[in-house]
Amino acid sequence: MARRRSPSPPPPLAPSLRSDARRNRELVLQAARSAFEEAGLAVPLGEIARRAGVGTGTVYRHFPSKEALFRATVVDRVRLFTDTARELAHADDPGAVFFRYLSAVVRLSVRNKGLCDALEGSLEPSPGVEEGFREALTVLLERAQQAAAVRKDVTIDDVMALLMGCLSMEQRRGPAVAPGRMTALLCDSLRPGRHVTKLPQNPAVRRNETGCAACGGPVRVSRTGRPARYCGGACRQRAHRERARARTGT
Amino acid sequence: MARRRSPSPPPPLAPSLRSDARRNRELVLQAARSAFEEAGLAVPLGEIARRAGVGTGTVYRHFPSKEALFRATVVDRVRLFTDTARELAHADDPGAVFFRYLSAVVRLSVRNKGLCDALEGSLEPSPGVEEGFREALTVLLERAQQAAAVRKDVTIDDVMALLMGCLSMEQRRGPAVAPGRMTALLCDSLRPGRHVTKLPQNPAVRRNETGCAACGGPVRVSRTGRPARYCGGACRQRAHRERARARTGT
DNA sequence: ATAGAATCGGAACCCACGTCCCGTTTCGAT
DNA sequence: ATCGAAACGGGACGTGGGTTCCGATTCTAT
Numbered sequence: 001m002a003r004r005r006s007p008s009p010p011p012p013l014a015p016s017l018r019s020d021a022r023r024n025r026e027l028v029l030q031a032a033r034s035a036f037e038e039a040g041l042a043v044p045l046g047e048i049a050r051r052a053g054v055g056t057g058t059v060y061r062h063f064p065s066k067e068a069l070f071r072a073t074v075v076d077r078v079r080l081f082t083d084t085a086r087e088l089a090h091a092d093d094p095g096a097v098f099f100r101y102l103s104a105v106v107r108l109s110v111r112n113k114g115l116c117d118a119l120e121g122s123l124e125p126s127p128g129v130e131e132g133f134r135e136a137l138t139v140l141l142e143r144a145q146q147a148a149a150v151r152k153d154v155t156i157d158d159v160m161a162l163l164m165g166c167l168s169m170e171q172r173r174g175p176a177v178a179p180g181r182m183t184a185l186l187c188d189s190l191r192p193g194r195h196v197t198k199l200p201q202n203p204a205v206r207r208n209e210t211g212c213a214a215c216g217g218p219v220r221v222s223r224t225g226r227p228a229r230y231c232g233g234a235c236r237q238r239a240h241r242e243r244a245r246a247r248t249g250t
Numbered sequence: 251m252a253r254r255r256s257p258s259p260p261p262p263l264a265p266s267l268r269s270d271a272r273r274n275r276e277l278v279l280q281a282a283r284s285a286f287e288e289a290g291l292a293v294p295l296g297e298i299a300r301r302a303g304v305g306t307g308t309v310y311r312h313f314p315s316k317e318a319l320f321r322a323t324v325v326d327r328v329r330l331f332t333d334t335a336r337e338l339a340h341a342d343d344p345g346a347v348f349f350r351y352l353s354a355v356v357r358l359s360v361r362n363k364g365l366c367d368a369l370e371g372s373l374e375p376s377p378g379v380e381e382g383f384r385e386a387l388t389v390l391l392e393r394a395q396q397a398a399a400v401r402k403d404v405t406i407d408d409v410m411a412l413l414m415g416c417l418s419m420e421q422r423r424g425p426a427v428a429p430g431r432m433t434a435l436l437c438d439s440l441r442p443g444r445h446v447t448k449l450p451q452n453p454a455v456r457r458n459e460t461g462c463a464a465c466g467g468p469v470r471v472s473r474t475g476r477p478a479r480y481c482g483g484a485c486r487q488r489a490h491r492e493r494a495r496a497r498t499g500t
Numbered sequence: 501a502t503a504g505a506a507t508c509g510g511a512a513c514c515c516a517c518g519t520c521c522c523g524t525t526t527c528g529a530t
Numbered sequence: 531a532t533c534g535a536a537a538c539g540g541g542a543c544g545t546g547g548g549t550t551c552c553g554a555t556t557c558t559a560t
Contacts, residue, residue: 017507018506018507018556018557018558019557019558020506020507020508020556020557021506021507024508044546044547044548045547045548045549046546046548049509049510054508054509055508055509055510055511056509056510056548056549056550057507057508057509057510057549057550057551057552058507058508058509060548060550061507061508065548065549066548066549120422121422154435155426155427157423157424157426158427158431158432158435161419161422161423161427161432162419162432162435164418164419164422165415165416165418165419165432165436166415168370168414168415168418168419169411169412169415169418172370172371172411173411174407174411175453176405176407176452176453177405177411177452178449178450178451178452178453179450180450181408181449181452182408182411182412182415184447184449184450185408185412185436185439185445185447185449186436187447188439188445188446188447189435189436189438189439190435191446195435195438196438196441197349197435197437198434199431199434199435200428200429200431200434201428202427202428203428267536267537268526268527268528268535268536268537269527269528270526270536270538271527271536274537294516294517294518295517295519296516296517296518299539299540304539305538305539305540305541306518306519306520306539306540307519307520307521307522307538307540307541308538308539310519310520311536311537311538315519316517
């Protein structure tokens with residue numbers, strides 16, 4: 001979304017609004033943030049206007065629809081998460097960082113019903129924002145995998161799905177389940193060397209034959225562009241052993 | 251739920267309805283089942299009437315409200331799950347049974363949006379039905395725990411929450427995640443001896459001092475009614491070792 | 501101070517939905 | 531075949547919520 005090119009005096013980010021308009025816009029945004037946070041997308045627009053102390057017409061002067069207003073309140077929260085993830089991209093102990101980050105995102109999102117609604121897909125993703133988050137989280141995930149803190153065969157899609165699941169559970173858990181308990185449980189399910197159940201392979205992996213032939217996890221791509229057959233480590237060694245055994249009969 | 255004792259000619263389950271009424275009731279139920287299954291509680295009542303080929307008035311003749319109709323379509327699915335769980339209560343290999351049962355419930359529920367809505371709490375629980383399911387599942391869980399296939403410190407509340415989380419994830423997972431993959435991941439998180447993250451203790455356990463003092467899991471209750479201090483096995487042994495060490499100094 | 505434009509407020513509009521009502525139709529006992 | 535009661539259909543009603551409209555108000559350049 002390129003900003004319109006502007007004549008000589010570059011307009012400040014709040015582009016030449018009348019003072020009352022600028023103030024009201026801010027009031028509406030604030031009211032929307034707190035209302036959506038408490039009640040999610042279901043809060044009526046009139047309620048937001050009431051809280052902001054303006055009429056509904058004023059809300060519509062600043063935002064073309066309820067959804068646009070909702071987006072505006074949610075997007076900056078997600079961007080905050082993204083920024084944090086980017087900052088952590090070079091931190092020590094990538095494993096611990098990854099898990100702490102996931103837990104924090106869940107913890108911070110759970111009490112924000114609007115954010116939950118957005119993450120759980122009540123909304124078409126805003127272009128750029130979701131991708132940014134996803135990419136930043138991918139970096140944390142891959143570093144944690146390189147550090148052998150996360151099993152190699154989970155993908156960023158798995159983690160995103162897990163994140164939503166955590167939110168859903170932590171939101172709906174009754175008083176009989178401690179906060180964070182489900183998240184802890186789910187985080188542990190990502191750790192390596194602990195899986196018993198065979199994981200169904202993700203379709204992308206199956207479709208274009210990418211991914212480790214043994215565990216389905218991500219593989220290195222050589223300088224020639226050809227992906228490796230195994231994800232390295234245990235899988236390759238096991239494959240070699242089995243091929244050797246096959247050669248020697250039995 | 252004992253059936254009412256009945257006078258000499260036992261009334262058939264469909265109590266003396268005119269033939270057209272009985273037929274229409276069945277049509278409505280069928281239409282409602284398929285409509286709720288596809289679109290969840292959000293489907294308009296008029297749509298159900300249309301599918302059934304009746305007017306909305308007819309629907310209201312048979313069911314006092316939309317919610318009552320919804321309940322009627324959902325309750326028998328849940329009862330089906332409950333019955334299955336009861337049948338499995340004495341099966342061999344309780345561990346495998348437990349995990350297979352969980353996966354099956356998820357698999358069967360995921361394509362039923364109405365059932366998901368109900369399980370995720372869009373509805374006050376129908377008295378008896380939810381409890382029945384919960385109790386039947388408790389039996390499977392406890393047997394799996396006794397067989398050391400499930401970690402001792404998870405409660406039935408945890409499992410119910412996990413179940414909802416699985417549903418949520420499997421429903422919303424994009425095409426990049428294979429069906430059943432999240433469920434497999436979550437099942438593994440229940441297995442014993444694999445946890446790294448310390449699980450926050452559930453409030454009930456914390457409140458009345460019930461549960462294993464080491465891991466928070468369920469404990470045996472002796473014939474005197476006094477609950478044991480540890481859940482048995484590893485926890486008690488570790489506690490004994492530590493107490494011994496404390497006695498000998500150091 | 502004034503004028504004109506930007507902005508405001510909230511009533512009015514529209515639509516979707518759950519529920520109710522009542523004139524009409526259908527059933528089944530006689 | 532007939533009649534009374536049961537059941538039917540679908541229009542009417544009320545509600546709630548998003549959006550639009552327009553006369554009233556407020557700001558700011560002059």
